Amino acid sequence: MDALLQQIFTGLVSGSFYALLALGLSVIFGMLGVVNFAHGAFYMLGAFGAVTVLDTIGVSFWLALVVVPLVLAVLGMVLERTLVRRLTSLDPLYNFLLTFGLALILQDLVRLKYGVSSQPYSRPDLLQGSFNLGLFTYPRYQVFVLVFSIVVSVAVWLVLSHTRIGMIVRASTERPELTSALGVNVGRWVTPVFGFGVALAGLAGVLAAPMRAVNSEMGGDLIIVIFAVVVIGGLGSVFGSVAAGYLIGMLTAVGNFYVPALSQSLVFILMALVLLLRPAGLFGREESMS
Template structure:
């Protein structure tokens, strides 16, 4: 049971990173970024291409790929998202949905639908003795790095002036504007930051999950459920719900395998019936 719970926390680490990026993008822009899973996939393929074509190892990919995708995200926001911001939110949803399909098809046209291998760093091979059981070193690394990154982002958002402005603009954009803060100037970097988080998660996923064009599409629906459970626009709620959903999914696979694919959505329905705004969302937004 403990080992399965650890598996859930590792899976929850990916949910938390992706949900964190979705939360800040939705909170500030009001955009449901359906292309988030595609950028996660591009993160994994970016690591693969850097190794296969340029010989750059995992550690360099972990730095280069998120920065590159973050830059691409800022360009997408400037050229497309911003132009649609004044229209019905459905337009941006349809745009990001179409963008996800385009990115998936571009990758499929180049690499096909077969999974691409990506080796684990040699320093992270083997297992770690956790007392009651041994566990792969790479998975321990993923959990530690993801948790550290989430804590680091939380510290920046809560302990720095820039972070407090971003958090206020994310969670209460109208009130932030009323206080004289130009929310618009923070939109582009925040969108790029959210995309960079998706790319970072993709690079982390490359050595332990199948690198293929559909890997993001298989994950994004669950990530949306995580964001809804945590509360739309809530940074802390998205991270907490990400780890919690990973844990629930893993234990569900152990005890109720027949419901393993739907357990997350049952949990989402139960949370929404009890608290429509999500666990950490703002109730006044739904009244």
């Protein structure tokens, strides 16, 4: 029983990364209608950002947690302005090719500089050691990741549900054309929203650096699962993608516990089931599919 609980906890920690990545992907898809295939690469850049600023100018983990996402937000906004924006009026396939190509280029650039071996990144002093959670002990750092990701998700949800910017993002996500006919300059919000989504991926990358293998492949492996998470949660549904993130993390861990052979494919089996029974996703609205 304790082992199962511990496994569920491990799943929730994985789910933290799913949730943060799916959240950014979902906000970007909602606002721009662009499926950002470079999202995993931005996550990878986040982790390498943390490694680089530590190695070169000695920036600590805590500072990297702020600085790296900000830098990636700027990078995201520049890419949106210079590349993504030019293709949004065309067939979605063009942005698929663009972001997929961007992901490959970013990965190769990182490989050029760091090779394929994983970069070491140690946990911050404050988060060394373990917490005693009653039934089992658990590494402090992992507990921190879980709590931190929940705080970030709740904060994003509060902003989306209680502020004017959030209202505009929700409206533009649901009906971009109508929203602009009602006098809202939707285009003005597209760049910051893209930057914000990329920053969330970067944040997840920084969080991953002390506990995951930091190499150029780390994003590519993860992004496929994230797409499944977003589809299960409901494309464009912010709440859905976060909830599905934690849920999938947990279910995968439990599946892994009972049927280890299934662990890789379980998420896709779930996705197929959800698509069969609720094509709009667990928390998606049918009308938002059109």
